[in-house]
Amino acid sequence: MKQEMIYSKKLTGAGMWSKIISRGKVLRLTDLEGGANVGMLLYNALERHERYNMPDTLKGQQVFYLSKGNCLHSDMGRLLSSVIADTCGWHDTVCGASNAKLVEYKYGECSYQNAKNDFHRNGHDCFMIELAKWGLGEKDLVPNLNLFSKVVSGEDGELSYVEGNSEAGSYIDLRMEMDCLVVLNLCQHPLSSAPHYTEKPVLLEVYEADAAGGDDHCRLSHPENARAFENTEEYHLLRF
Secondary structure: OOOOOOEEEEEOOOOEEEEEEOEEEEEEEEEEOOOOOEEEEEEEEEOOOOEOOHHHHHHHOOEEEEOOEEEEEOOOOOOOEEEEEEEEOEEEEEOOOOOOHHHHHHOOOOOHHHHHHOOOHHHHHHHHHHHHHOOOOHHHOOOOOEEEEEEEEOOOOOOOOOOOOOOOOEEEEEOOOEEEEEEEEEEOOOOOOOOOOOHHHHHHHEEOOOOOOOHHHHHHHHHHHHHHHHHHHHHHHHHO
């Protein structure tokens, strides 16, 4: 499925990044060292009140995490993106982003005033910074994805983070099913058991790709995905 690369960028540090990626292009994210976490939000680039919806994505496909063949549903019954390739196998959908209090509790205080560019960042604030660039704010912040991260539930229902889920070189390919505003950061997973504050680099690449055909694996993986593909194609047929 990988075709001509049109864009490449290595994300380091907090890895804050936001761009519009048009329909039909594939976003590939590669964990360069292993153990990365990529917080992700997706919005319809043209109508930003439409955005990634975690409950509909999970209940429609009867899943708890994302992998190859799964789709990212919006709150309008359409698709934002689909996972056409994945070598990691498990991407967290339920744990959200870290915040300043959590990071300080786990790793101590480390502000810009005393550490300059090495200060500790958190997922919530990084999302807010990027969203503000597009006229979005706190009310637009929804449950995010944590790519490359895995959590499991114990017998008591408590979630725990699984170390070593993503190896160096693991990647995920996300095909955009509509023009999407993609918002990313590399802040640690909120349940990470790492003893020290750390941010792992990720390679971001964008490729041209073929549109989803009638025999597309993501389309056929679940009836709800097939219906969402139809809704999305109808949206584009009538709007454009």
